Amino acid sequence: MANHGTSTHSRSAPATVARRERGSGRGLVVLCAAMFLVLLDVSIVNVALPSIERGLSGGTAGAQAVVDSYTVPLAALLLTAGTISDRWGARRSFVAGLVAFGVGSVGCAAAITLPMLVIGRVVQGFGAAAMLPASLSLIAAIWDDEKERARAIAIWSGVSGSAVAIGPLVGGALIGLGGWRLIFLINLPVVFAAIVGARSLPPGDRKARPLDWIGAVTSTICLGSAIAGLIEIGRAGLTPIGLALIGAGVVALLSFVIGQRRARAPMVPRELWRNAALVRSCAGSLGMNLVGNGSLLVLAFLFQVVQGRGALAAGLATLPIFAPLALVPLIGRRWMVRVSPHRLIRGGFTVGVVGQVALAVAVWRSPYALLPLVPGMLLAGTALGMLVMPLVATAVAAAPSYSGLVGGLNNASRQTGTSFGVALFGVIAGSAAAPGATTRMACCFVVGAGIWLLAGLVAGGRSDEHL
Template identity: 40%
Template sequence: MAKSTRDRTPDRPSGTGRSTATRVDSRRSSSARPGLVLATMCVGMFLVLLDVTVVNVALPTLGAQLHSDVAGMQWVVDSYAVALAALLLTAGTLGDLRGHSRMVLVGLALFGAASAAAGLAPSLGFLVGARAVQGVGAAVLLPCTMAVISDTFPDQRARARALGIWAGVSSLALPAGPVLGGLLVTAAGWRAVFLVNVPVVVAAMVACARLVPPVRHDRSGGTDDHRIDRTGALTWTVALAAVVFAVIEWGRGAGAPVVGGAVGIAACALVAFGYAERRAARPLLPPSLLRTRAFVGANVVAAAMNFVGIGTIFVTTLYLQGIRQHSPLRAGLELLPLFVPLAALSPLTGRLTARYGPRPPMVAGLCVGAVGLVALLLPDAHSSYAVLLPALLGLGVGMGLLTAAVVTAAMNAVPRDRAGLAGGVNNTARQAAGALGVAVFGAVAGSPAHVRAFLGGLHVLGPVAACVWLAAAALTVATVPAQPHT
């Protein structure tokens, strides 16, 4: 189709939110240089994961300087995670409607500005607010980077390999984060872990503007806003924030009125969310997706992965710096056996998934991780680092086998024209569960200042987390197809 013909063709509504001409333009423009597009999208995910691991290493120092207890440190992590999880569904839909490449630029701008604000935060409350804005930027980035990759690689096998590369390159942030965080905190203080994002964001924005092609989207008569499920977004945000608040306050020792009130608000918000989704013209979570067994199964497993993984990283960091009194740099280096396998195995998992389907690497990763998690029964206040090593290695290998496979399983379960929504749902499941993991694991373990209680909580968390992953392995066998779709 000639360019002049496309320019004269009026935008028309379609059932997928994009016209056929739009989809053809997107594929042609992006397929001309898919490697550069893939590399640019990896930067967005790299930033988000770097921020998570850098912040975890900085938490004890940050908490001491801002006079924060464990609950305050939980909110430094969870304000980001709650905002991220609450807005991912809306961000995925906005990307489908307004252009994934455009929304990637918006996400980068928000993330960079909030990083600068966090680095200059004068108080814990200001820092928590800046972290929430960072989460908004990350919420825009994640589903849209995945959707750009999906548009660029329409073939399922090629897409699986690309998602494996995306997961692997972006996961390099995981081993880099603890080491970089330890160096920055030791040399320049905790503020540097946020300020380091700013020049990376600027470079990523320039690359995105130059390399990622714009995509023309159907405007449905020029009125997009009515297609965003605002009621659903609001009720889901309130529900998730209230649940996390209830768990953190329970761990802090708050009374029944506070915890019960938060649980009641969460329950009412969830009921309102379900009602809104049934009535919305374009719901955040279409009921039809909940009738797709493979999609639901993949996302529940993704939630279990992050609930256990992020929660374990949080309490392990507190153990290394609070119980063992290791420096931020040493603690960061000691976390490498967890993060290096995660990063190294993701590209291999992408290739295995492309050949055998997502089920085998998912089941293998969950079983290996469960074995490692049982080893959390062993550490005490004076044990050597070698006692903790099996748990770190098992979790790292398990998540390395899981990450690319569980993303591919979710994306393969829906039509390509819903890629933004699918990415949003998958990342929402992961980030919401990660926020709950930090809240629950932190509440069970408590403060490392109370050594015996903290270690008792750690010894409970290990086998319980292993059981969660074994249940996820059984769910994978029951719901995820054995072979890749053709």
């Protein structure tokens, strides 16, 4: 009887492991599909803007509103959404985000006026903000082993990165097939399948702590105003509107800091402010997106204005950046988890610095040729592909009990870096049609090399548990 029991147990144990692995695999597919949608809707809309303008009018300002009405709420609500995810449960927040994203997509597809489309995009942004930190919290709940979690994050980041790369191509194909409304309708079957598949996800831990409403409001105003202001400055220079938004963001930031110091249950627990690993990871994420997206802005103007390429040709010319961004985490995930995250971060930023220098030299010497730019773009894309996984993984590992909030902090850092990078590089580059434009563009990449060098020193350094 004893031997029979042992035999039964030995046969059932592998079966249990296999079921758990299949469940975690299904969960990863659901999370990757949702995050693919979130980032796809950042890039897919850009190629549809001319068609939207012809259909709903609104001019350039209307086109900008269509883009910003998604990205600004997405960035502004990340911190609050992360806190709600920890308090309400990650799966609930994730599904709620999917539902909101689907409702927003229906609203966008059915819009008959520009304001209706903008409202739909705002609802999409709310849903995306709920999904981002919740997805990281769910990854932390499914994989408690750090190496397995890092491997899952590598796949998650690779699939997410591929959405940015193929967004313009998918958008162009859908518009040619049936018009711009298809780029929103295509979201619905994926949203429905992800909602059904979310049943395989764990509910996630729920933190029984009161919600800091003052912190939620001030952090949302701070991120929203600052990012909207940086977008405005990057687009139109130091306008009164841009400066007013930045000023509102600074006031909200001061209010947030003061409120956090006085609150009994602050939105960001005090121990997280002293968590060196988390602070370094967020700083690295900010620097990564700042230079990465700032460089993409400069290259877009270089290809279209200086080299005279069309929109599709310019998009194809950036594939040397987007291809490694998507492929490195997917192909290299097995060896990436064997390397210390700090070494991987230092290595990624080092590769990025070399890539930025190569781009600066290429733009300085041969601004009208594509081939000299390819090595620098490949190195920059490889750097981005190497960095996403360890920066996210170190953030989650730094405070696993606050995985939703940590996901919000990390993603808010990335979104802020994106907006600041576009504004900073836009100011340095100036008008691409003005004399000396290529010299200024080369200077952008030199600045980018310096920022990535500093980010590598900060984010790649080992530290004690608390600052």
